[in-house]
Amino acid sequence: MPYIKIELTREDVTREKKQQLIKGVTNLIMEVLNKDPLLTHVVIQEIDTDNWGYNNEQVSVMREQGISSDIKKA
Amino acid sequence: MPYIKIELTREDVTREKKQQLIKGVTNLIMEVLNKDPLLTHVVIQEIDTDNWGYNNEQVSVMREQGISSDIKKA
Amino acid sequence: MPYIKIELTREDVTREKKQQLIKGVTNLIMEVLNKDPLLTHVVIQEIDTDNWGYNNEQVSVMREQGISSDIKKA
Amino acid sequence: MPYIKIELTREDVTREKKQQLIKGVTNLIMEVLNKDPLLTHVVIQEIDTDNWGYNNEQVSVMREQGISSDIKKA
Amino acid sequence: MPYIKIELTREDVTREKKQQLIKGVTNLIMEVLNKDPLLTHVVIQEIDTDNWGYNNEQVSVMREQGISSDIKKA
Amino acid sequence: MPYIKIELTREDVTREKKQQLIKGVTNLIMEVLNKDPLLTHVVIQEIDTDNWGYNNEQVSVMREQGISSDIKKA
Known part of the structure; x- marks a missing residue:
């Protein structure tokens, strides 16, 4: 019964990563x-x-400026 | 004032079927x-x-395996 | 597989009307x-x-002013 | 922390207009x-x-009939 | 940048379970x-x-009839 | 035709502020x-x-720790 919506930017999310998200969330629930x-x-x-x-x-402007949304390295 | 969002998989939903959904929901409301x-x-x-x-x-994996989401026939 | 969200104002929608909305939408789908x-x-x-x-x-301001969102009578 | 979703029809919304919407909403918040x-x-x-x-x-049917969703001129 | 919405029925989800959902989803992302x-x-x-x-x-009708949405036991 | 959803935490948002958000977004559109x-x-x-x-x-845990989501002062 839970419904989960994941919104993210369209930046090379592969079919395999989508599968991992689906299974990861379902197992968490x-x-x-x-x-x-x-x-x-x-x-x-x-x-x-x-x-x-x-x-x-x-x-898109941030990306042109080289700003990513990735985890910051220590 | 009601707002209705219908989310479904992109699998050959024709313009006519979309029209039927819009009119069906509006009339129900x-x-x-x-x-x-x-x-x-x-x-x-x-x-x-x-x-x-x-x-x-x-x-998409279910579809490759021949599993549909259609009404089960008796 | 469809997921349908109906958003409306909280104005005396009874349990029976909610049941009608659920069944009406499911049957339409x-x-x-x-x-x-x-x-x-x-x-x-x-x-x-x-x-x-x-x-x-x-x-809420419209309601105080007597403006409804009901079907206009001819 | 606010999250704002703007849904509109896909009708020639330029990158610049999207930028204006993002900045306008963020500043309002x-x-x-x-x-x-x-x-x-x-x-x-x-x-x-x-x-x-x-x-x-x-x-799409309204557009074919020449009905727009623009501000009505006085 | 991802935004994740989890919708579920209001049935005794404790503050601790909500914390687990937030951390579980964030770590998955x-x-x-x-x-x-x-x-x-x-x-x-x-x-x-x-x-x-x-x-x-x-x-709510299903619950009155004793129908749960829990994992089915083997 | 645009539909705009603003999601924020329930923390003393007055009726007047909600009115300002509604008018601000409508005017921006x-x-x-x-x-x-x-x-x-x-x-x-x-x-x-x-x-x-x-x-x-x-x-809620951040708030207990005194962490706000307000604009950082220079």
Whole structure:
């Protein structure tokens, strides 16, 4: 019964990574909430980088400036 | 004033079927809630089968295995 | 597999009307798209009238002014 | 922390207009709610005109009939 | 940058379980997509059982009939 | 025709601030996209601080630790 929507920018997310997200979320829901996986729906929505903004800037502009959204290395 | 979002997989939903969904939902809202249809917005969002999962599996993988989401025949 | 979200203002929508919305949408999806009802999830989200606006006005203010969102009578 | 989703029909919204929407919403959130812009995410979702309906009609059909959604001139 | 919405029925989800969902999803996004956790927002939305339906039935009615959404035991 | 959803934490957002958000967004849509305000719907969704997480932490826990989401002062 849970429904989970994952929204992220359209930047080379492979079919395998999508599969990992679907299985990872479904298993988390099983572990934490004990829900029947048949009832758990996971939807991944990819958004063009022109269409996402944070920190008052368009993501496509950040990418042109070399700013990534990756984990910062220590 | 109601806003209705219909999310489904992108699998040959024709323009006519979309029209049927829009009119069917708008009429349902008129009958049950008595709402002015000018204020009822219906949005259909098609999702690639790689991007939807249920039962702990990607829909595109299910389709390759011949598993449909259609009504089961008796 | 379809997921349908119905958003409307919180204004005396009874349990019976919610049941009618759920069954009405599920049957529409069966008729138009032939989808297994086990996979069709319908979620109704009620929004306080202070939290919805259209026509550049808060719905709660419209209600105080006697403006409804009902079907206009001929 | 606010997350804002803007859904509109896919009808020639330029990159510059998307930038204006992102900055306009982020600044509004800063002014009204005093929120750190780093935490404000704005997502624009463009919907095909076949996939949006209001007033019990598909937007693509309205466009064929010459009906726009623009501001009415006085 | 990912935004994740988890929708589930309002049925005794404790603060600790919500914390587990937030951390579980954020870590999954880090592992699969390498995204900076500062940019990953997770929102949990609880829906009254009168307001969710699947299998053409209201969840509150299913609960009265003793039908759960839990994992089926072998 | 645009539909805008604003999601934020439930932390003392007054009716007046909600009115400002509704008018601010509607006017932005008029200025940038020239859309008829009658067709612009703005929905504000308040989320309990237990139900929102970012930076791998529940917002309610951050608040207990004195961490705000406000604009950082220079």
